[in-house]
Amino acid sequence: MKKILLILLACLPLFAIAKDNKEKNNSDPKYLAGALTYEDGKITFTREINAPGLSKDEIYQRMLDWANERFQPEDGMQSRVVYTNKEDGDIAASAEEWMVFSSTALSLDRTRVYYQLTAKAGDGQCLLTMSRIRYWYDEARDGGEKYTAEEWINDKMALNKKQTKLAPICGKFRRETIDLKDELFLAATNALGQAALAAPAIPATPVVPATPSGKLQDISFAKLPANLNEMTKDGRITLTANDEVIDIKAENWGGFGQMFNKNVSYLLIDQSRYAASTLMEHNDTYRISFYTARGTEPAVVIECRKSTTQKMSAEELKSLNQSIDPSKEYTLYIGEITRIQAR
Numbered sequence: 001m002k003k004i005l006l007i008l009l010a011c012l013p014l015f016a017i018a019k020d021n022k023e024k025n026n027s028d029p030k031y032l033a034g035a036l037t038y039e040d041g042k043i044t045f046t047r048e049i050n051a052p053g054l055s056k057d058e059i060y061q062r063m064l065d066w067a068n069e070r071f072q073p074e075d076g077m078q079s080r081v082v083y084t085n086k087e088d089g090d091i092a093a094s095a096e097e098w099m100v101f102s103s104t105a106l107s108l109d110r111t112r113v114y115y116q117l118t119a120k121a122g123d124g125q126c127l128l129t130m131s132r133i134r135y136w137y138d139e140a141r142d143g144g145e146k147y148t149a150e151e152w153i154n155d156k157m158a159l160n161k162k163q164t165k166l167a168p169i170c171g172k173f174r175r176e177t178i179d180l181k182d183e184l185f186l187a188a189t190n191a192l193g194q195a196a197l198a199a200p201a202i203p204a205t206p207v208v209p210a211t212p213s214g215k216l217q218d219i220s221f222a223k224l225p226a227n228l229n230e231m232t233k234d235g236r237i238t239l240t241a242n243d244e245v246i247d248i249k250a251e252n253w254g255g256f257g258q259m260f261n262k263n264v265s266y267l268l269i270d271q272s273r274y275a276a277s278t279l280m281e282h283n284d285t286y287r288i289s290f291y292t293a294r295g296t297e298p299a300v301v302i303e304c305r306k307s308t309t310q311k312m313s314a315e316e317l318k319s320l321n322q323s324i325d326p327s328k329e330y331t332l333y334i335g336e337i338t339r340i341q342a343r
Helices: 002-023 056-070 170-191 228-234 274-281 314-318
Strands: 045-050 080-085 090-103 108-122 125-137 145-148 236-241 244-248 253-259 262-270 285-291 300-313 329-342
Touching: 045 170, 056 080, 056 090, 056 108, 056 125, 056 170, 090 170, 108 170, 125 170, 170 253, 236 274, 244 274, 253 329, 262 274, 262 300, 274 300, 274 329
Parallel strands: none
Antiparallel strands: 045 125, 080 090, 090 108, 108 125, 125 145, 236 244, 236 285, 253 262, 262 329, 285 300, 300 329
């Protein structure tokens, strides 16, 4: 019996390592070139969250409640909200926490990570910023090593020479930092409830010209035009599935977000619009096309795979959007974005 137990204990780390390697894809494009954004030479992640049904004060209070719960001193870690200004809509938190690279029955590889998270609340929107990222690694061994994100997870240090995968040491810091950023932004979005729709990360990408020309070309999610929501106000949006095309209103377009580390789009369809509802119910893939006010060809086309469908009453939406028609029923469609094209 003792012999069997020893064999099992010897194999435990091997099983755990194999599990870690399988779950963590070091070639995932989300961690590679272009994953980092800089402001004044410092690595800075930003995310704008749209919540059209909420006022500045409501967003500020929800963000403050979330931040006070998320950033608390624990186990000697000094995380806390350090600054608030309701009038300006500003919240700042200073974070110190563990970032775990791997954990098995016999070993633990982790680092302290420090960063600042700020939230800027406004009417119908909130701007999140994660910055001042640094690490204290292997502190139990002669005081450990301290690094800033700028010197430790940049492309040169954290990627291989071909920039096709993460490097063994610095790469794990980069991967977990990006995952932490995604977790924070998603948690903040969820704190605003179903009214919150995450817009593309900023700094903003180039805007779409009034009359785009040329052929449609594949682009990344990060390069989506910054003025896409403005286009929906004066332009035209169509929904296409199975070669059938239907015009939808700007109010049906909910914007972008993230779900389980996947880029997604949101559509809110009035169930009384039989054609649009039927089209969505009977198709697993669809295409959303955006036209400028004077455009005859779409400026941006987003292809999606339907992932989540949720029927919602007007009463459920009333607290999120006061202008909602109380006599109608709605369906929220969340689709994983599989392709983006723009002119």
